[in-house]
Structure formats: C-alpha cells, structure tokens
Amino acid sequence: MATELHETIFMAKQGRHKNLFLNYKNLNIFPVELLKDEGLQFLERLYMKRNSLTTLPDNLAQKLPNLIELYLHSNNIIIIPEAIGNLARLQSLDLSNNALQMLCPEIGRLRSLRHLRLSNNQLKCLPPEIGDLQDLETLDLAMNQLMSLPDRLHRCHSLQNLTVDHNLLSHVPRQLCWLHRLNQLSMAANRLTFLPLDLGRSRELQFVFVDNNVDLKGLPSYLYNKVIGCSGCGVSSQALEEGMGVALTEALVGLPAEVKLIGSQTDNVVPLEELAMRTMHRIYHHHPAGLNLLPSIILPKSLLDLLQFPLGHCHRCSQAMFTIIYPKLFPLRDTALAGVHRRTTVSFVAYCCSSRCLQTFDLQG
Numbered sequence: 611m612a613t614e615l616h617e618t619i620f621m622a623k624q625g626r627h628k629n630l631f632l633n634y635k636n637l638n639i640f641p642v643e644l645l646k647d648e649g650l651q652f653l654e655r656l657y658m659k660r661n662s663l664t665t666l667p668d669n670l671a672q673k674l675p676n677l678i679e680l681y682l683h684s685n686n687i688i689i690i691p692e693a694i695g696n697l698a699r700l701q702s703l704d705l706s707n708n709a710l711q712m713l714c715p716e717i718g719r720l721r722s723l724r725h726l727r728l729s730n731n732q733l734k735c736l737p738p739e740i741g742d743l744q745d746l747e748t749l750d751l752a753m754n755q756l757m758s759l760p761d762r763l764h765r766c767h768s769l770q771n772l773t774v775d776h777n778l779l780s781h782v783p784r785q786l787c788w789l790h791r792l793n794q795l796s797m798a799a800n801r802l803t804f805l806p807l808d809l810g811r812s813r814e815l816q817f818v819f820v821d822n823n824v825d826l827k828g829l830p831s832y833l834y835n836k837v838i839g840c841s842g843c844g845v846s847s848q849a850l851e852e853g854m855g856v857a858l859t860e861a862l863v864g865l866p867a868e869v870k871l872i873g874s875q876t877d878n879v880v881p882l883e884e885l886a887m888r889t890m891h892r893i894y895h896h897h898p899a900g901l902n903l904l905p906s907i908i909l910p911k912s913l914l915d916l917l918q919f920p921l922g923h924c925h926r927c928s929q930a931m932f933t934i935i936y937p938k939l940f941p942l943r944d945t946a947l948a949g950v951h952r953r954t955t956v957s958f959v960a961y962c963c964s965s966r967c968l969q970t971f972d973l974q975g
Contacts, residue, residue: 619643626652637661649673659683671696695719718742729753741765752776764788775799785919802826804864807922807961810836828861831925831960844955858939861959873936875965887932891917925960926967936962940973
C-alpha cells in the first residue's frame, strides 16, 4: 500500500495533476510525500475520504496553496489547525463524518469558501467568525450537538442552503430571516418550540423542513404558500381539541423575550413604547446615520439591536414590530393543506401589528 501511495503521489507531482484521489487508503497520518519540497503547487482538488486521519498538517496551505476543493469525509479528525485559514482559494470543504468537537475561528478567513459540510460530527457550538464567509452558499451542520446558531450567521449573504437537522436547537435567531438568498432551510428533528415571526417572508425561501419537532405548535403564516415539511410536529398537543384559546397559547410558547404584550382584536390602541420604536425604526431605515446623532444613553443596546433586527413584520401590512404582536391562529387541519400534511397538529400563526390588521388578515388572501 505504501509503495502504491508513493507512486500515485509521485505521478501527480510529475504530471502536475490538478486532481488527486487518495480515498480508501487506510491512512492514519497525512502523507509526508504531499508535503516534501515544494509540495503539489498545481493541485486543486484533493480527495481523502474514508481514511483514519485525526488531524491536518499546519503547513497544508504552504504546500498545497492552490487547493480549491478538499474532501475529508469519513475520517477520525478531532481538530483542524488554525492554519486552515490560509487556504485562500478553497471553495469546497467536506469534513462530514468525523469527530470534530470544535471549529477554530480561523475558518472565517476562508473568504472564497462556497460549500462547507460538517454533518455527523460532535460540534456543540460554532464560532461567530463563520459569519465572515460571505461567499458561502451551502452549509450542512446536520447530526451534531448544536444548541444554538451564531447570530452573525446572517452575514453569510450568499447562503442558499442551510441544513441543521438532528441537533439540539430550541430556537433559531431571527436574524436568519435576513438571509435573502436562502432557498432551502432544513431544521428537522430538533427541539424547536418557536420559529421567527418573519420566517418565509423572503420570496427566495421556498423550502422549509421542520419535521419531528414535537413541541413546535405554530408556523408563521408566511410559510403557507411554501413547500414545508412538518410531519411529526405538535403531535404531543391536545390543545386543538380543548379550544382555540389554548391552541394559540401553546403556539406562542417560546416567544422572544422582547415581546412584552400580546394584543387582541379588542385592543384598539398600540402602546406608546411600540409607537416610539416604530418611529425610530423609520428614521433608521431611511436614514441609517440618523441614529448616530442621538445620545447613546437614550436606548439600551438591546433596543438598538432591535431597531436593526425587529421581531418581525406584520403579516398583513409589513409594518415592523418590536414589543407587541397581535396573533391569529389558523389550524392546518382546517386549511387546503390538510390532505397533504396528515401526521401533524400544527397551526399557522399570523403575526399582525394592530387589531385592525388582525381583523382583516386572510391566510389565503
């Protein structure tokens, strides 16, 4: 096997090959032949799937500076070195089916990265720097132990496909709704109890899968005309049989802490704090520099952050909302989708900005 490996790498060097296949070679360490002398300066794609590697060399970028794709699926890699950030041209990195327990912050330096696959590892958290990957299109985090996602993930402006199935997520940051190129979002088999109010508002987002989140009782009404998977959601609930009031209460379990009031059709006056926030948001939205003229003591940081990322937008008129919501329940079983989604008891929830919008909202309108 060693002789065959040596010959394969020798021929790649001599022929200035751009692709090198070292899958199924029973490698325990990274081949030193790849790192000798000048390395493989012309190599663009390296395939090392299904070996027994536990780490990567620190000088990988120095010896293989032109790598575009690196496939390390199904090894025993526990940690990747900080020097991974030096692979300036890397566009695709597959570390699925390894033993990673953490991801170094230097992953954020891979500014050319478009596809990152980290499924079936032991990751409990992600570094905030992952938000620096502005060209990232695919992020696969399925089958890990993640309890949350970084708020800065919304900075991955090019992200189109996000998969976080089979983790431990109880919520996802509302900033995800600012990923305007996101087309598919899969969060099946987590511990979700609530979804961001604006999820589905983006026209680009067409496919949302939240199957087997048994405590998830409500879906934002924006998802009504999307392709959704919700089998196994809300199955522990008997609230629909007990009445709409109980069902609505259950659907709102997990509401963000910023929600101070839940309005109803009889509430004709919007609270002053909410009106003030809406006014300042209009200033911020139309003149972002305007808030910089205000003394920093006027609002705490939490409210300043809320101005930038509102709780959501009214499902009737698109008014930004900050401290109060007016929810309206539409049991899925009473909609035209009842025949499509059988093993679920979830409801669609419309989040409105006033009692007037609440009264006039039509799910199919």
